[in-house]
Amino acid sequence: MTVRVTGKVVTPNGVIRQGCVEINGERITAVAEYPSVRDGHWVLPGFVDMHTHGGGGHTFTTGEADEAREAAAFHLRHGTTTLLASLVSSPFELMRSATTAYRPLFAEGVLAGVHFEGPYLSAARCGAQNPDYLRDPSTEELAELIELGGGAVRMVTLAPERDGALEAVKLLTGHGVVAAVGHTDATYDQTRAAVAAGASVATHLFNGMRPVHHREPGPVVALLDAPNVVCELVADGVHLHDGMLAFAAATAGPERAALITDAMAAAGMPDGEYELGGQSVTVADGVARLARDGAIAGSTLTMDAALRHAVAAGIQIADAARMVATTPARAIGLGDRLGALQTGLRADLVVLDDDLNVVRVMRAGAWLD
Structure with missing residues (x-):
């Protein structure tokens, strides 16, 4: 029919x-x-969110299948027909158990895969990541997770300046897993080395990164300038000024700019107290911040709201549609489907x-x- x-x-x-x-x-x-x-x-x-930690009062970060199913259902109601379940920096035991729990949801199609945002990140640029769990990349850990996931492990974010990072990038890409650069204090040259090794995504560009400087461009310029890197952008007016959102989108072009939510459990929920990666988060006026130091702790964004914000910032709707669907789908290897x-x-x-x-x-x- x-x-x-x-x-x-x-x-x-x-x-x-x-x-x-x-x-x-x-x-x-x-x-x-x-x-x-x-x-x-x-x-x-349908929107493709390659970076989200939860929503509707439910989280992906604890590795519980029922929670993940409800979070995916919440985002589906807001137009997100494909998403990755993003975890935050965690002990390896939780990474293992989450991979095991989410593999059936991946097989069922509820999730398009798992995204590990950490724990192989910079302490200097950890943002809302729990510093207690940060460590150097381990190819042994990654190889075990890839095998355990049976295709479910789709993307891993790491800081290229950490010891063993380039070996980790090569291992990931060799197994068809996207290597992303994020939460990094890397130099321009260190970032370019990661891209040369196979890194192809910039995790929430600008946020959790060494700022641009005219004598040391840092990761932002290296990633924006790399023709094979898709740059994630959080279009909520909090993570990025609208002028910077428009600038980055124009510089990368809609074929290399992907809108993400970076949402946590509080998306779609009232202001109040929440939790992210074992840390207390306060949401006030829809903005999520760590209780301990006020660092931005993900967002309360949905993809339809991100689309509206991008269009209001001056991005043409045809370009915005590519940024919420076509480009992220290609970035995580699903563009042919x-x-x-x-x-x-x-x-x-x-x-x-x-x-x-x-x-x-x-x-x-x-x-x-």
Whole structure:
């Protein structure tokens, strides 16, 4: 049975103002003009969040399958049809148990994989990461997690200046796992060495990184300048000034800029006290900060809100659609399966009103009701 979704269809090539997406089963079978459409809703590809720690009062950081399922369901209601479960710096025992717990959810398709943000990070740029758990990269640990995950381990963020980091990057990429650079005090040259070794993602560019300086450009310039690196950006007006968001998006281009939420359990929840990686977090006016020192502790963002913020900051909707779906899908190795309104790809889409609020969500050809 063919299903037709009509409206202002946003494709990788631009907007079809009078458009139609045809779906049969789980796949998109056609994307074309549909002249009879008048003033329909926006139709975008389902959002792909490659970096999120939780939402709706539930977290990915404790490695509990029931929590992960609920967090993924929360983000699905906000248009995120594909996501990675991001952990924070943790003891190896928790990394193991989380990998084991999330492997069935990965096999089921609830999760697109696991992202370990740490613990191989810089103490000087740890941000809201728990400093008690930071350590040098271990190829033995990583090899064990990759085998345990059976394909579920999708991305690992590390600081390239730590001992053993380049060997870890080579091991990860050799097994098809994305190596990301983040929470780093690396120099420009150290960052370039990580990129040369295979690192292909910048974890929340600017945040948790040595600042740009004209005599030592540091990691930000090295990552922005690398043609094969996708740069994550948190479009919430807190992590980045809108001017910096627009600058980074223009510099990298929509094919190398990916919007992420970096959300924690408090996304979609009231202000109050929460927990992240064993540390107390206070959320006030929707901004999450560590209770101990006020460091930004993830966000309360959803991908639809990130899209609205990016468009309000001056990013064209066709570019923003690539940044919330097409580019992150490609960054984590799923671009041949999903992330765009294109014939042959999985039928994941989000219908939005003129204010870019979610009206309906479809995943794999089925409407979420």
